[in-house]
Every structure is written in structure tokens, then in C-alpha cells.
Amino acid sequence: MNDELPITIYNEKGKLNSWMPFHYEAERKTRHAVTVQGGAQKSGAATRSWTSEIFIPYQLLKPLFKNVPVSGxxxxxxxxxxDCDQGETLSAWQRNSGNFHEHGKFGIFEFE
Known part of the structure; x- marks a missing residue:
């Protein structure tokens, strides 16, 4: 439904930490869009497929990086x-056991 919860959970030398951004506005705010094909963009609607796009600005993540990411x-x-349409359903880009904190199962993001 194009909603977001901008939190970060990260692992620092085996210790889990979490972070929620302050001043979440202007150049620090993520941009996102959702489009739905073959149905209405509303909760519980039958659809053929959906697409989500997310832009996460470096300014938002800056406090988490020791070095500025460069291309590559x-x-x-x-x-x-x-999803909460019919009870809670969890999905992940990289599969895990249902525990969001399994950093060993995370994928790789490559900066351009």
C-alpha cells in the first residue's frame, strides 16, 4: 500500500543494534512507488502482479557508514x-527463518 517504516537493524562485531532516523525529511527521506497490474491498489484486492521501487538516499544512511560508499x-x-490483510505475513528479499536479524543470510547491495 506504499507505506514504510524506516528503521535499520545492523550488526557491529556480533552485537545487534537498531536505528531510526531523526530529521526524516527533504534529501534524507526515502522515495518509493508501488504499481499494481490486473487489479485495484487497495488492501485485500486481487491482482495479477505488483512492482515496488525504493530509493534510499545516502544522506539517510550516512551515520551508519564509516566510509562513504563509492561506485562498486x-x-x-x-x-x-x-502484510496484515489476513493476519501477519512476512516476506524477505533474502530468505531467512523469519528472524529479521539473521545477518548471515542477508544479500549484497552494490552501490553505483
């Missing part, structure tokens, strides 16, 4: 989706 830089991470 790689970082581990994952993206999650939580």
Missing part, C-alpha cells in the same frame, strides 16, 4: 515486507 562498494542488507 558492497554492503550486506535485506529488505522486508509485512
Amino acid at each position: 562498494s558492497r554492503r550486506k542488507g535485506n529488505l522486508y515486507r509485512i
Whole structure:
């Protein structure tokens, strides 16, 4: 439904930490869009498919990086989706056991 919860959970030398951005506005705000094919874009509607696009600005993540990522830089991470139409359904870009904190199962993001 094009909603978001901008939080970050990260692993620093085996210790899990979490972070929620302050001043979440202007150049620090993510941009996202959802399009639906073959149905209405509303909760519980039958659809053929959907597409989601997300832009995460470096300014938002800056406090988490020791070095500025350059083209070709790689970082581990994952993206999650939580649906609540018919009870809670969890989806992840990279599969895990249902525990969002399994950093060993994260995928690789490559910066352009």
C-alpha cells in the first residue's frame, strides 16, 4: 500500500543494534512507488502482479557508514515486507527463518 517504516537493524562485531532516523525529511527521506497490474491498489484486492521501487538516499544512511560508499562498494542488507490483510505475513528479499536479524543470510547491495 506504499507505506514504510524506516528503521535499520545492523550488526557491529556480533552485537545487534537498531536505528531510526531523526530529521526524516527533504534529501534524507526515502522515495518509493508501488504499481499494481490486473487489479485495484487497495488492501485485500486481487491482482495479477505488483512492482515496488525504493530509493534510499545516502544522506539517510550516512551515520551508519564509516566510509562513504563509492561506485562498486558492497554492503550486506535485506529488505522486508509485512502484510496484515489476513493476519501477519512476512516476506524477505533474502530468505531467512523469519528472524529479521539473521545477518548471515542477508544479500549484497552494490552501490553505483
